Amino acid sequence: MADTEVLVIGGGIAGASAAWRLAELGSSVTLLERGDIASESSGVNAGGIGALGWGHVPNLQSYLTMGSLQIFKHLQLELGYDIEFRASGALQAIQTAEQYEYARDNVLSLKSQGYTLELLTVNEARGLEPELNPDLVGVVHIPLRAQADPVKATRAFAAAAEQSGAQVLTGREVTAITCQANGGFRVACSSASSGEVHTAKQLVLAAGAWCGTLGEMLGLRIPIIPVRGQMWASEPLPPRVFHSLSAAESPLHWTASPGNDEGNDASTPPELTHLGSRRVTRHLYGRQTRDGELVFGGDRQVVGYDKTVEDAGIEVNFGHVRELLPMLGQLSITRTWAGLMPFSLDGKPVIGKIPQMENLYIVSGLASSGFGRGPMAGKLIADYIHTGHRPQVLAESDPARCVSVLD
Numbered sequence: 045m046a047d048t049e050v051l052v053i054g055g056g057i058a059g060a061s062a063a064w065r066l067a068e069l070g071s072s073v074t075l076l077e078r079g080d081i082a083s084e085s086s087g088v089n090a091g092g093i094g095a096l097g098w099g100h101v102p103n104l105q106s107y108l109t110m111g112s113l114q115i116f117k118h119l120q121l122e123l124g125y126d127i128e129f130r131a132s133g134a135l136q137a138i139q140t141a142e143q144y145e146y147a148r149d150n151v152l153s154l155k156s157q158g159y160t161l162e163l164l165t166v167n168e169a170r171g172l173e174p175e176l177n178p179d180l181v182g183v184v185h186i187p188l189r190a191q192a193d194p195v196k197a198t199r200a201f202a203a204a205a206e207q208s209g210a211q212v213l214t215g216r217e218v219t220a221i222t223c224q225a226n227g228g229f230r231v232a233c234s235s236a237s238s239g240e241v242h243t244a245k246q247l248v249l250a251a252g253a254w255c256g257t258l259g260e261m262l263g264l265r266i267p268i269i270p271v272r273g274q275m276w277a278s279e280p281l282p283p284r285v286f287h288s289l290s291a292a293e294s295p296l297h298w299t300a301s302p303g304n305d306e307g308n309d310a311s312t313p314p315e316l317t318h319l320g321s322r323r324v325t326r327h328l329y330g331r332q333t334r335d336g337e338l339v340f341g342g343d344r345q346v347v348g349y350d351k352t353v354e355d356a357g358i359e360v361n362f363g364h365v366r367e368l369l370p371m372l373g374q375l376s377i378t379r380t381w382a383g384l385m386p387f388s389l390d391g392k393p394v395i396g397k398i399p400q401m402e403n404l405y406i407v408s409g410l411a412s413s414g415f416g417r418g419p420m421a422g423k424l425i426a427d428y429i430h431t432g433h434r435p436q437v438l439a440e441s442d443p444a445r446c447v448s449v450l451d
């Protein structure tokens with residue numbers, strides 16, 4: 045039986061960041077991961093780091109994005125972990141007059157709130173990104189956005205945690221959790237050799253799309269829904285795409301049809317590309333990696349825990365990217381993959397103390413942008429545990445709004 049002050053379940057970017065910060069603050073902390081570090085969503089994402097600035101009135105989104113950006117930079121530039129961090133900026137392609145109106149109004153509104161972005165003509169944008177299609181209607185430039193390698197970055201967080209004194213145990217699948225009379229937890233896990241039991245005063249659920257399963261072990265309903273995202277890569281090329289790229293089609297659709305219309309229901313998260321098996325919009329994100337591959341994806345579909353790639357969706361995404369980058373006509377797809385993103389039902393993060401039990405915390409619901417927000421999410425939950433006081437900004441992500449006791 046191994047004792048620790050804090051147990052973190054999940055070795056994705058959120059759990060690894062929380063363990064690092066807790067260890068830095070002097071807690072004894074153990075992280076349990078069933079596979080390898082970065083074996084799920086945190087290792088298979090596009091590596092896009094979203095940031096728009098702090099804004100005049102910083103909110104949770106500003107803290108998560110700008111705080112994470114600073115942590116990524118710190119890892120690469122000061123601590124010397126090569127995570128392939130690059131302050132590349134991002135470009136969002138506008139393809140129709142309707143998208144242009146939406147993007148123009150959105151840019152004006154966000155700028156008035158103090159965020160950093162601008163609307164460019166296609167010629168201005170092609171000065172920054174020469175391969176862009178000259179037939180685009182316009183382009184939004186978001187200069188603070190960045191990129192990094194997802195596996196290298198997530199493993200760097202775990203390595204930094206170990207360096208600061210955390211115990212990081214991989215190949216440990218948590219199979220049962222029981223509450224103890226002293227308010228602590230007893231956590232059983234299977235490992236390659238045998239079973240193990242860990243006890244801890246405080247427990248952090250950082251298991252991404254699997255937080256619901258851990259909740260069930262505790263008699264709790266934690267409504268985190270797995271949403272499949274899928275991607276493809278091209279063969280490596282010399283450097284030809286310099287920014288992270290996206291497109292305005294899906295943001296316009298999600299703004300025009302928010303929430304539960306179009307047959308969506310309250311058990312489905314917002315901002316998906318599919319309702320059931322029906323496509324409602326095309327989403328797009330991607331970049332060129334340091335190895336030279338173009339890596340792109342976009343679909344977000346609820347299919348349970350199935351990580352099988354749907355080829356038809358990959359073809360749609362490839363076609364969409366080719367509309368932005370005509371040079372893709374000469375390239376082919378070399379590999380595809382999929383991962384499961386942790387979505388909450390209102391689309392907002394779930395970060396904080398679970399009110400039904402003493403000493404139980406969660407950092408999840410980071411959805412489609414958890415690589416870029418996970419570092420600060422982990423830091424905030426660690427600060428909460430260490431000080432015993434909720435950082436004010438976490439009021440927006442309070443688990444009390446959605447976690448309940450199972451019948």
Ligand SMILES: Cc1cc2nc3c(=O)[nH]c(=O)nc-3n(C[C@H](O)[C@H](O)[C@H](O)COP(=O)(O)OP(=O)(O)OC[C@H]3O[C@@H](n4cnc5c(N)ncnc54)[C@H](O)[C@@H]3O)c2cc1C
Nearest residue numbers: 054056058078086089090092218252273383413414415416
């Ligand atoms: C295709 C794709 C593209 C994406 N692109 C981007 C992007 O460009 N930018 C961006 O910001 N975000 C992106 N995301 C989203 C981002 O990857 C996720 O939001 C983020 O990685 C979630 O991190 P996490 O630590 O919460 O979860 P995860 O990375 O899923 O980590 C959870 C960990 O918990 C472990 N675990 C689960 N159950 C147990 C158990 N019982 N015992 C022990 N361990 C357990 C899992 O093995 C896993 O390693 C993308 C996601 C996908 C799938």
